[in-house]
Amino acid sequence: MKITGFDTFDVRFPTSRQLDGSDAMNPNPDYSAAYLIVKTDAAGPDGDQLAGGVLAGYSYVFTIGRGNDIQLNAIRALEPLVAGLDLDSDLDLGGLSRRLIADSPLRWLGPERGVVHMAIGAVVNACWDLAARRAGLPLWRLLASLTPEQIADLVDFRYLADALTRDEAIGLLERGAEGKAERIKLLERDGFPAYTTTPGWLGYSDEQLAALCRAAVAAGFDQVKLKVGAKLEDDVRRIQIAREAVGDRVAIALDANQVWDVPTAISWMRALARFEPDWIEEPTSPDDILGTAVIRREISPVRVATGEHVANRIVFKQLLQAGAIDVMQIDACRVAGVNENLANLLLAAKFGVPVCPHAGGVGLCELVQHLAMFDYVALSGTTERRFIEWIDHLHEHFVNPAVVRDGRYVAPTAPGASTQMWSRSVAEYSFPDGAAWS
Amino acid sequence: MKITGFDTFDVRFPTSRQLDGSDAMNPNPDYSAAYLIVKTDAAGPDGDQLAGGVLAGYSYVFTIGRGNDIQLNAIRALEPLVAGLDLDSDLDLGGLSRRLIADSPLRWLGPERGVVHMAIGAVVNACWDLAARRAGLPLWRLLASLTPEQIADLVDFRYLADALTRDEAIGLLERGAEGKAERIKLLERDGFPAYTTTPGWLGYSDEQLAALCRAAVAAGFDQVKLKVGAKLEDDVRRIQIAREAVGDRVAIALDANQVWDVPTAISWMRALARFEPDWIEEPTSPDDILGTAVIRREISPVRVATGEHVANRIVFKQLLQAGAIDVMQIDACRVAGVNENLANLLLAAKFGVPVCPHAGGVGLCELVQHLAMFDYVALSGTTERRFIEWIDHLHEHFVNPAVVRDGRYVAPTAPGASTQMWSRSVAEYSFPDGAAWS
Numbered sequence: 086m087k088i089t090g091f092d093t094f095d096v097r098f099p100t101s102r103q104l105d106g107s108d109a110m111n112p113n114p115d116y117s118a119a120y121l122i123v124k125t126d127a128a129g130p131d132g133d134q135l136a137g138g139v140l141a142g143y144s145y146v147f148t149i150g151r152g153n154d155i156q157l158n159a160i161r162a163l164e165p166l167v168a169g170l171d172l173d174s175d176l177d178l179g180g181l182s183r184r185l186i187a188d189s190p191l192r193w194l195g196p197e198r199g200v201v202h203m204a205i206g207a208v209v210n211a212c213w214d215l216a217a218r219r220a221g222l223p224l225w226r227l228l229a230s231l232t233p234e235q236i237a238d239l240v241d242f243r244y245l246a247d248a249l250t251r252d253e254a255i256g257l258l259e260r261g262a263e264g265k266a267e268r269i270k271l272l273e274r275d276g277f278p279a280y281t282t283t284p285g286w287l288g289y290s291d292e293q294l295a296a297l298c299r300a301a302v303a304a305g306f307d308q309v310k311l312k313v314g315a316k317l318e319d320d321v322r323r324i325q326i327a328r329e330a331v332g333d334r335v336a337i338a339l340d341a342n343q344v345w346d347v348p349t350a351i352s353w354m355r356a357l358a359r360f361e362p363d364w365i366e367e368p369t370s371p372d373d374i375l376g377t378a379v380i381r382r383e384i385s386p387v388r389v390a391t392g393e394h395v396a397n398r399i400v401f402k403q404l405l406q407a408g409a410i411d412v413m414q415i416d417a418c419r420v421a422g423v424n425e426n427l428a429n430l431l432l433a434a435k436f437g438v439p440v441c442p443h444a445g446g447v448g449l450c451e452l453v454q455h456l457a458m459f460d461y462v463a464l465s466g467t468t469e470r471r472f473i474e475w476i477d478h479l480h481e482h483f484v485n486p487a488v489v490r491d492g493r494y495v496a497p498t499a500p501g502a503s504t505q506m507w508s509r510s511v512a513e514y515s516f517p518d519g520a521a522w523s
Numbered sequence: 524m525k526i527t528g529f530d531t532f533d534v535r536f537p538t539s540r541q542l543d544g545s546d547a548m549n550p551n552p553d554y555s556a557a558y559l560i561v562k563t564d565a566a567g568p569d570g571d572q573l574a575g576g577v578l579a580g581y582s583y584v585f586t587i588g589r590g591n592d593i594q595l596n597a598i599r600a601l602e603p604l605v606a607g608l609d610l611d612s613d614l615d616l617g618g619l620s621r622r623l624i625a626d627s628p629l630r631w632l633g634p635e636r637g638v639v640h641m642a643i644g645a646v647v648n649a650c651w652d653l654a655a656r657r658a659g660l661p662l663w664r665l666l667a668s669l670t671p672e673q674i675a676d677l678v679d680f681r682y683l684a685d686a687l688t689r690d691e692a693i694g695l696l697e698r699g700a701e702g703k704a705e706r707i708k709l710l711e712r713d714g715f716p717a718y719t720t721t722p723g724w725l726g727y728s729d730e731q732l733a734a735l736c737r738a739a740v741a742a743g744f745d746q747v748k749l750k751v752g753a754k755l756e757d758d759v760r761r762i763q764i765a766r767e768a769v770g771d772r773v774a775i776a777l778d779a780n781q782v783w784d785v786p787t788a789i790s791w792m793r794a795l796a797r798f799e800p801d802w803i804e805e806p807t808s809p810d811d812i813l814g815t816a817v818i819r820r821e822i823s824p825v826r827v828a829t830g831e832h833v834a835n836r837i838v839f840k841q842l843l844q845a846g847a848i849d850v851m852q853i854d855a856c857r858v859a860g861v862n863e864n865l866a867n868l869l870l871a872a873k874f875g876v877p878v879c880p881h882a883g884g885v886g887l888c889e890l891v892q893h894l895a896m897f898d899y900v901a902l903s904g905t906t907e908r909r910f911i912e913w914i915d916h917l918h919e920h921f922v923n924p925a926v927v928r929d930g931r932y933v934a935p936t937a938p939g940a941s942t943q944m945w946s947r948s949v950a951e952y953s954f955p956d957g958a959a960w961s
Contacts, residue, residue: 111627151600151628155639158596162589189549190589196781196809196832199637201593244808247785247817343634347685370682371634372837374812375844379685394634396834399810406813 086127086172091164092135093157094120096506097150097516098447098479104288105478106149106445109314110342112288114149116479118447119156120511121145123211125172129218133484134508142215143505146203147418147446153516159204162191167208178216179239182209182424186241198396202421209422210452214502223497224423225458229265233258236463240428241398248402254431261434261464268462276493277458278468279475280308280338282445284327287312291326298330305492307335308363308472314341317356324360336363343367343394347376354384364388364412371395378409390414393443397421398428405436414474416443417452430460440465445476450487451503454494482510524565524610529602530573531595532558534944535588535954536885536917542726543916544587544883547752548780550726552587554917556885557594558949559583561649563610567656571922572946580653581943584641585856585884591954597642600629605646616654617677620647620862624679636834640859647860648890652940662861662940663896667703671696674901678866679836686840692869699872699902706900714931715896716906717913718746718776720883722765725750729764736768743930745773746801746910752779755794762798774801781805781832785814792822802826802850809833816847828852831881835859836866843874852912854881855890868898878903883914888925889941892932920948 100106101113121144122136129140146156166185170176185205186197194201217224228236233255242251281304284297294311301309311327313320320339327337339362345353350368357365365387368380371394381389392414395401404410413433415426433440442457444450450473457473465471473494480486483506485499497503514521538544539551559582560574567578584594604623608614623643624635632639655662666674671693680689719742722735732749739747749765751758758777765775777800783791788806795803803825806818809832819827830852833839842848851871853864871878880895882888888911895911903909911932918924921944923937935941952959 111631114628114631149628149631151626152632152639155593155597155600155629155632159593159638162593188589190552190587191593193549193552193587194590194593194638194641195636198633198810198834199639200597200632201590201638203632244784244811244814246787247814346682349684370837372636372835373682373841375841376682376685376837396636397810399808399814403811403813 086125088167088170088172089124089126090168091161092122092124093161094511095153095157095516096120096511096514097153097522098514099521100478105286107286107288108312108340108342109287109344111149116447117148117150117153118145118506119148119153119160119207120506121160121207121211123167123208123215125215127172133505135511140215140218142211142213142218144207144211144214144502145418145448145504146207147449156200156203159200160207163204163208172219176212176216178209178212179424181212182239182421183241185209186421197399197421202397203418206418206420206422206425209424210417210502210504213423214504218501221500223499224455224502225462225497228455228459229269229463233262236427239424240431241424244399245402245428245432248406249432249435253435257431257434258464261466264466265462268466272458272462272496276490276495277454277461278472279306279489279492279494280310280472281306281475281477282310283477284309285311287315291323294323295326295330298327302331302335307492308338309335310338310340310366310474312342313339313357314344314353317353320357324357328360338363338366338390340366341368343370345369347373347379350380351383354387358384358387362387364390366390366414367394372400374400374403374407374409377404378407381409381411388412390441392416394419398425398432401429401432405432405438410438413438413440414443415440415453415456417449417456423456426456430456430464434464439470441472442474444474445478447479448483448504450475450480451483451485454487454497455502458496482506524563526605526608526610527562527564528606529599530560530562531599532949533591533595533954534558534949534952535591535960536952537959538916542724545724545726546750546778546780547725547782549587554885555586555588555591556583556944557586557591557598557645558944559598559645559649561605561646561653563653565610571943573949578653578656580649580651580656582645582649582652582940583856583886583942584645585887594638594641597638598645601642601646610657614650614654616647616650617862619650620677620859621679623647624859635837635859640835641856644856644858644860644863647862648855648940648942651861652942656939659938661935661937662893663935666893666897667707667901671700674865677862678869679862682837683840683866683870686844687870687873691873695869695872696902699904702904703900706904710896710900710934714928714933715892715899716910717744717927717930717932718748718910719744719913719915720748721913721915722747723749725753729761732761733764733768736765740769740773745930746776747773748776748778748804748912750780751777751795752782752791755791758795762795766798776801776804778804779806781808783807785811785817788818789821792825796822796825800825802828804828804852805832810838812838812841812845812847815842816845819847819849826850828879830854832857836863836870839867839870843870843876848876851876851878852881853878853891853894855887855894861894864894868894868902872902877908879910880912882912883916885917886921886942888913888918889921889923892925892935893940896934920944
């Protein structure tokens with residue numbers, strides 16, 4: 086059984102029409118997926134017309150509109166490195182991930198950052214979806230079934246030696262495995278905590294904000310998140326509206342989406358500290374490790390979160406070494422896929438920092454929930470101060486959508502990584518020829 | 524007079540056939556240019572058939588082969604943001620640079636790193652070439668003719684406030700302007716110091732290495748650079764061969780091209796310190812600011828250099844803040860063009876770190892010499908411990924090639940940024956249809 090090749094699709098949703106997803110850096114995104122199907126010559130469920138009835142792995146890079154085609158082009162450039170691989174003898178996903186990252190001509194275009202790195206992530210994630218489908222397990226359970234040594238084999242420890250060795254990683258995983266079976270049961274029964282950003286987009290009116298905050302409380306969420314950073318007086322007003330709507334028991338996190346430099350972040354957050362936000366997210370550039378560390382020191386006890394735009398494990402390593410973050414936010418599609426996110430989870434475990442994944446977008450909730458659930462059952466061992474972001478958009482386009490009930494993600498049971506979109510959604514929202522764009 | 528659009532060309536040179544350019548990370552590169560022509564509707568010299576006789580700006584991103592098409596695709600995606608701009612009323616290059624960097628859908632694909640950021644660099648650099656042609660000046664002279672305020676207007680200070688404000692930049696430029704006229708004369712008379720990497724590729728035999736080292740001394744170079752990092756015993760032998768060939772007066776710099784992690788870099792360089800290398804370049808990942816700082820502290824007095832793969836001014840800022848580097852190596856094509864490199868030069872000046880640009884590749888010498896010369900005449904005021912890298916490959920493909928004489932770059936006099944390639948070279952090396960590839 087071999088991988089035969091890629092099919093790719095430029096899928097864009099016209100979210101900018103309602104200002105869904107609007108923040109201080111990104112005023113009018115069209116949430117989009119550079120969608121990838123890794124096809125095989127094996128028989129598979131014929132539910133997906135796009136894959137032509139063969140077994141396939143599904144994945145995507147999340148983008149916000151224009152440029153989705155650049156991302157797709159980079160994904161297609163990886164096809165020759167993957168097509169022809171035998172699913173049994175060649176599909177060592179640790180080796181594949183390392184090979185793709187180390188390919189020197191493509192590495193030159195990063196290295197390990199930007200469009201090419203995210204393209205590698207899409208390919209690696211699609212292969213994990215494929216592997217989980219073959220195993221008949223949801224991805225989080227497949228990962229949780231691996232031994233500490235098998236997990237360590239999946240990780241590229243290059244550039245991590247000063248913070249995390251393979252032996253240390255195995256030690257963390259051995260410790261994390263204690264009580265795993267019990268936690269799997271708990272997770273399947275109770276799900277994983279979520280917080281919601283649905284109320285907080287910058288383009289929403291005060292009335293929308295208040296109504297969505299009340300709805301969030303009614304839906305069982307313990308934390309909401311608001312976008313900030315465009316205008317201080319607006320932020321103050323909106324936080325007060327949100328506080329009134331959610332009451333004292335529900336936490337309010339804030340997200341500046343990188344719009345501040347270091348001094349601005351400090352002064353702005355000192356002005357907002359009296360509202361006791363649960364964290365401030367992306368207070369400055371995701372590349373600014375030292376700046377983020379200064380901000381954290383200066384605005385304590387307000388916590389600092391970042392990660393959705395962190396390029397790779399090397400930057401996460403330094404954010405942790407520098408004591409720059411209280412909350413680490415992995416993203417399923419920004420780095421080189423499941424494998425690099427395993428490295429990121431191990432780094433967080435080593436430094437004792439909770440991981441609260443970034444989600445939303447298109448399909449980010451679907452994919453990243455598997456990583457958070459693996460972290461809980463097999464590594465961190467706790468859901469304390471851990472949440473997966475939840476945004477209630479676009480889930481209807483997925484065959485196995487993420488489900489949040491009573492403020493908690495329901496543990497997926499379907500085989501795979503929850504990444505398959507409905508063929509009819511792909512067709513309708515294909516850019517520029519789908520019905521949604523004509 | 525308007526910009527009418529882009530023409531792009533996938534130009535690749537089969538350098539891997541001779542292992543030119545081989546190092547520990549990149550064993551067999553085909554040096555390539557994602558070549559861009561920004562065309563106008565103004566009459567121009569008709570020497571370049573590719574531009575069809577109109578005034579145009581020329582530029583490229585340097586890549587090492589496969590993936591050059593990904594880079595070109597990203598460059599083309601910027602065409603709609605630039606086509607139609609009026610050369611007189613719209614072509615504010617500070618504003619253009621900021622607009623391209625801040626475009627939120629494309630920014631999502633970085634942010635400010637990788638393929639999209641380099642594509643912005645190509646567009647900005649082509650517009651500078653165009654501006655210098657219109658001004659009838661070589662780029663370095665055009666930049667040197669600007670006032671401190673005009674230079675400051677070109678710089679995007681976003682994310683720099685904790686290290687460099689606009690006022691500080693103007694102060695540095697005012698101080699740098701003292702004696703500028705005199706230095707311009709000296710530069711035009713004496714050129715700018717170069718060092719050569721021509722002898723040091725990892726794929727060359729010991730005999731080639733020795734012969735090319737002797738040739739480098741005979742050609743007047745005061746420093747050569749060797750690639751290291753694949754095998755310690757080979758490095759020791761090659762350094763000894765080089766030392767014997769160049770004698771005691773000529774410095775030997777080393778370049779590991781990112782292959783080490785932090786502990787390996789420290790132990791490897793302790794083993795090589797007895798040869799008193801002038802610097803070790805890219806001892807680890809270019810994203811590893813804190814790791815590079817540790818390496819520098821541990822291997823002192825060996826100096827540490829990095830920068831050719833540094834993504835942007837934010838990372839350079841931190842390398843300087845962390846005291847991670849003794850030598851800052853800007854690259855003409857890695858960041859968002861001339862404007863971001865002005866920020867990088869200002870940061871270096873603020874922290875008192877010498878800039879020794881990375882060059883070689885295809886056209887990197889041609890373009891970056893202008894930035895080093897601007898730095899000398901208008902900012903740093905000195906050539907002490909400053910060199911531009913020189914590699915004697917592929918210059919014959921440029922209409923105004925960089926020229927090194929007696930170990931020094933000759934100051935360019937032709938209008939523009941020296942970035943225009945011969946039409947016949949573009950045709951011959953176009954991939955995959957040019958004669959060189961058939």
